[in-house]
Amino acid sequence: MSENILTPTVLIIGGGPSGLRAAAELGPRVEGQVLVVERESVAGGIPRHSDHPGYGIRDMGKFISGPKYAHILRQRASKAGAKIMVNTMVTDWAGDLAVNATSPQGRITIQARVVILATGARERPRPARLIPGDRGHGVYTTxxxxxxxxxxxxxxxxxxxxxxxxxxxxxxxxxxxxxxCRTVLMTTEYPKPDAYFFFSKPGKIFFNTKIATRTKVTRIIGKPEVQAIEIENLDTGKRDLIECDTVILTGDWIPDNELVRSAGLPVDPSNRAPVVDETLQTTRPGLFAIGNMLHPVDTADIAALDGAAVADHVLRYLAGVAPHRSPLDVGTEAPLRWVSPSRVNLNGSEPPRGRLLLWTDRFVAFPKVVLKQQGSVVARKRLWWPAAPGRVFRVPSSILHGVDRRRGRITVALER
Incomplete structure (x- = not known):
């Protein structure tokens, strides 16, 4: 075999929480090599440079900092026998389950029996948000x-x-x-803060800041350094100038889906994530997708639990156990924007953690979720937690048990 061709059993593209957790789960259970390729110099994803506590709660039962969380994930993947190649960028496809990549050793081709996409999501920068004004220094994403x-x-x-x-x-x-650096203001277009109450209420006190709801940024002022921003109240049209030298653009996530698009695979138009079923497999057999490239964006521990969930499905695929694949498409109705997974086979498998993940553009305190097929309601479920903008809305996937396969496409909605 040529030195520039690698042949792992499983290739994981992306060394963030979901990719590293998948590697840790698969390493001891796969015959052959599990290879993780990561474009950064150190694996770990966003938690690696998010130096504050709050990580590891759901997947590790810990409350630790981002860097420590990333370190544990790297350590567990390595101890499981997975190989992690850093400074390695996948550039294009070389076959259905093969890619080309560049690394410090030069250009390589990686051919695998299973490929797992774990490339995550990113915040849209200023040009993509179409914020007008001066181009001064001091504007960042998180x-x-x-x-x-x-x-x-x-x-x-x-x-x-x-x-x-x-x-x-x-x-x-x-x-x-x-x-x-003091946070003098947070601004959101929604009528109430997007984060959980126990973040936003104490946060305003701890950071000595205000939250301007129903507002948007209409202009950034100052060059070569930012000097102020202009915000507009969406209800009254009133505009105010806020003096500042730093602007942080948070949220507004988009999946890192370049490999999905270049493969010609279906992409959900509502969130631009690859279409997968409840086993996290795309429409290409042997190609799986996990983490925040599917649900942009959820917490790191939920992304990691995708990595744990995909392992059994990968092992079944490698063993030649092919599930019946006649999936039904799943869509949403406003104010719900997207749902993950966006296809279901209804063959006994459940999505990770037994949850459908959704995004809403409107706050609903005690939502009643309904499933529709051919315009009729086929299932409904009252939930005792809110659907709120700015965070993932979770619905027990048991609601799908009332679906009639013969009636085709499923629409998830909120009953008015």
């Missing part, structure tokens, strides 16, 4: 900010406005506080 502060140990400004008020927004506020 990932940019945490990279600058925690990996490069550089400073930012002294007064920041955070665009967004979801969980990642408070993560950005913690990072700003770490370098002595």
């Amino acid at each position: 990932g940019n900010l945490q990279n600058v502060v925690h990996l490069k140990h550089n400073k930012v400004g002294k007064r920041a406005v955070i665009v967004g008020s979801e969980l990642v927004s408070w993560s950005a506020a913690l990072t700003l506080k770490h370098v002595g």
